[in-house]
Each structure stands twice: as structure tokens, then as C-alpha cells.
Amino acid sequence: MKKRWCTLCKTVLIICFLTACGDEAETEQTIDKGQQRVEKESEQRPDITDLNGDEVLVAYFTRLPNTESGDNLDAVVQGGGPYGAIGESFESADMDAISSASITVTDEGVKGNVETVAGWIAEYTGGELFSIETLEKYPLDYDTLINQGGEEQQNNVRPQLVTHVENIENYNVIYLGYPNWYHDMPMALYSFLEEYDLSGKTIIPFVTSASSGLANTVSTIAEMQPEADVIEDGLELVMGDVKNSKEEVTNWVDSLGIQ
Numbered sequence: 123m124k125k126r127w128c129t130l131c132k133t134v135l136i137i138c139f140l141t142a143c144g145d146e147a148e149t150e151q152t153i154d155k156g157q158q159r160v161e162k163e164s165e166q167r168p169d170i171t172d173l174n175g176d177e178v179l180v181a182y183f184t185r186l187p188n189t190e191s192g193d194n195l196d197a198v199v200q201g202g203g204p205y206g207a208i209g210e211s212f213e214s215a216d217m218d219a220i221s222s223a224s225i226t227v228t229d230e231g232v233k234g235n236v237e238t239v240a241g242w243i244a245e246y247t248g249g250e251l252f253s254i255e256t257l258e259k260y261p262l263d264y265d266t267l268i269n270q271g272g273e274e275q276q277n278n279v280r281p282q283l284v285t286h287v288e289n290i291e292n293y294n295v296i297y298l299g300y301p302n303w304y305h306d307m308p309m310a311l312y313s314f315l316e317e318y319d320l321s322g323k324t325i326i327p328f329v330t331s332a333s334s335g336l337a338n339t340v341s342t343i344a345e346m347q348p349e350a351d352v353i354e355d356g357l358e359l360v361m362g363d364v365k366n367s368k369e370e371v372t373n374w375v376d377s378l379g380i381q
């Protein structure tokens with residue numbers, strides 16, 4: 123009887139022990155599951171940068187903010203070269219003539235040609251806009267500007283920049299926009315490309331011009347940033363067509379399948 127009682131006690135103890143172990147195992151499993159869930163959730167949760175678009179940068183150079191009196195549109199239309207023929211004031215100016223120069227007028231306001239395209243890309247991708255701006259402003263007079271732009275290129279000048287990208291490491295995709303100046307990029311783009319190490323990032327060029335398009339600029343960018351992935355299928359827009367090109371711009375972004 124005593125022996126049977128002992129055996130019963132042992133059995134109860136073993137069951138209790140096993141139950142306790144079972145509980146412990148279950149708790150561990152719950153913790154495991156919990157950790158797995160947390161890991162899975164963080165895996166599935168889109169990176170916060172995907173949500174606010176911080177990882178896309180839309181950097182561009184456009185003439186107006188880099189021009190003396192570029193914010194005074196009356197002064198701009200009274201400037202030399204093509205602007206001289208436009209009118210006394212911005213209001214009275216011929217809009218087609220303006221669109222052919224460095225201003226695009228849309229429902230969204232008055233912007234530079236490249237700036238207009240950059241704005242649409244940023245809006246569509248949720249990217250962040252960045253205007254590349256030089257310390258020395260370019261002359262308002264178009265003929266003088268044309269001469270100066272040519273001289274800068276011949277002398278391989280690097281204009282000093284006053285705008286700088288903070289935390290370039292946050293951006294994986296960089297749309298890079300510029301006007302064609304003398305079948306090339308404005309020299310400010312060389313300053314920009316030499317300022318940052320864009321290794322491992324995707325650079326997507328876009329350009330506005332009278333007719334020259336991207337010319338050799340894509341290969342130049344690739345040479346300057348050899349460790350970046352420079353997309354060859356950049357966007358080329360003729361300056362007078364910019365104002366009606368919003369759909370073309372968003373279709374092009376879609377076609378890249380990047381963002």
C-alpha cells in the first residue's frame with residue numbers, strides 16, 4: 123500500500139514537473155512566436171523612408187534661381203537675348219516666347235523648365251526636391267550668359283555651390299535634372315557630382331534643351347560616379363514642350379520601374 127502510495131506520489135510529481143516544463147516550453151514558444159512576429163512585422167513594415175519618400179532625391183539645376191534678378195520676372199522678360207523681345211512686363215509678354223526660354227508657365231505657377239519637370243517627378247515619386255544653386259549668380263542678359271556659360275566650360279570651371287544635400291546617405295535614388303548647356307551639363311553639375319560619393323545609388327538623368335537633349339551627359343555622369351548605377355534611359359524634353367509634358371514625365375517614371 124505504502125509502495126503504491128509512493129508510486130502515485132512520484133507519478134503526480136512527474137506530471138507536475140512535465141506540466142511545469144510544458145508551461146515553460148509554451149511560454150518560451152510564445153516568446154519565440156512573439157519575437158518572430160515582431161521580426162516579421164518589421165520585415166513587412168515598409169521602411170519609414172518609403173512612406174515619406176525621403177529615399178528619393180530630385181536634384182536639379184535651373185537657370186532662374188541662379189540668375190541675378192531671376193526672381194523678378196519683369197526684369198527677366200526685359201533681359202537681353204530672347205528675353206529682350208518678349209515685352210516690358212511679365213504680364214504683357216508672349217507666353218509662347220516665355221516657354222521657349224527658361225520659364226515654364228503652368229497652372230502650378232511660374233518655374234524654370236527643369237524645375238517644372240523636377241516638381242512633377244517629386245510629386246509623383248514622393249521624393250524630395252533639391253535646387254542646385256551657385257554662389258555667383260549668372261547674368262540676366264541672355265547673350266552675356268551664353269558667353270559666360272561657354273567660357274566656364276572651356277576653362278573647366280567648378281562654380282562654388284551654396285546649397286548642399288544634408289544626409290546624402292538617406293537617398294538611394296537620385297533623379298538629376300539640368301538644362302543642356304553647350305551640348306553638356308552646366309558646370310555647376312560638375313561641382314555637384316564632385317561633392318558627393320554616390321556609390322551604390324541609382325542616378326536618373328533628365329534634361330531640357332532647345333534640341334541637344336542628353337548628348338553625352340549620361341556617360342559623363344557615369345565616369346564621374348563610377349560606382350553608381352546611372353540609368354541610360356534618361357528623359358529628354360524640348361524646352362517649348364515642357365509645359366504640356368506632365369503625362370510624359372510620369373509615364374517615363376513608371377517605365378523605369380524604380381519608384
Ligand SMILES: Cc1cc2nc3c(=O)[nH]c(=O)nc-3n(C[C@H](O)[C@H](O)[C@H](O)COP(=O)(O)O)c2cc1C
Pocket residue numbers: 183184185186222223224225234235236237267268269271272300301302303304305306330331332333334335360361
Ligand atoms: C548657356 C546656355 C547654353 C545652352 N546651350 C544649349 C545647347 O547647346 N543645346 C541646346 O539644345 N540648348 C541649349 N541651351 C538652351 C537650354 O538648354 C534650354 O533653354 C533649357 O530648357 C533651359 O532650362 P532651364 O530653364 O531649366 O534653365 C542653352 C542655354 C544656355 C543658357
